[in-house]
Amino acid sequence: MSSTASQIMLNQNLFEDQDLSSQLGFFPIHSNFTSFQLGCSQSLKTLAMLPPSLAVDGTIAISESFAQKQKEEIPPQLAGSQFFSSQRSTPNYWAWGGMNDTMSIKRSGGEDYLGVSAMKMKKIKARRKVREPRFCFKTMSDIDVLDDGYKWRKYGQKVVKNTQHPRSYYRCTQDNCRVKKRVERLAEDPRMVITTYEGRHIHSPSQDEDDSQASSQFTNFFW
């Protein structure tokens, strides 16, 4: 089924105390059809995605067990979000996996990067403040703010502990849309930009330029 297979194993120790935003892997997708074996320790689940800034067109497919896990193991605070689509032309692909699940990605060409992270799904701390779903990915880029099709306004910047690079805070400029994103550089590798999205857009990207086109069922469920 696949032309290439890569094994991605995740190291539990690196994200033991984190919740939704643990970042770990960043793997090149060289061929037009690549199969990835996702794996991690039993207490964690893997989360794989193509960054929207990079993915252009493609198909994603998963194994039986992967599909089953996706149904069963979406954490309650993320329920209602669609993490996976088997046939989509919009560039947001997310998939949940467990141990030894296979995910296949078909691309229309070029070279992209698959971002893979892992998180504890069953022991996410309850916080007093209800948080919107958060998702993040890592991109190797000189540019801090990647063009994801939405318009953002910066509302804050903060130097966070143990990092030499400040974290920037952005809000979607669309009225009534409360989506936020954080942009920071990885302390260990400043070439990597970590973008974290919080919440879901209630509108399509670049709405001002493309109002007439009917939005597809997929355009507003994620970001």
Added chain:
DNA sequence: CGGGTTTGACCAGCGC
């Protein structure tokens, strides 16, 4: 002049 950015102040959550 309007919209976006900067930046210090403020606030809330959390650990001790």
Added chain:
DNA sequence: GCGCTGGTCAAACCCG
């Protein structure tokens, strides 16, 4: 309760 830290606010500033 206190101090630390991350997240947000908002006034000042910048720029087209």
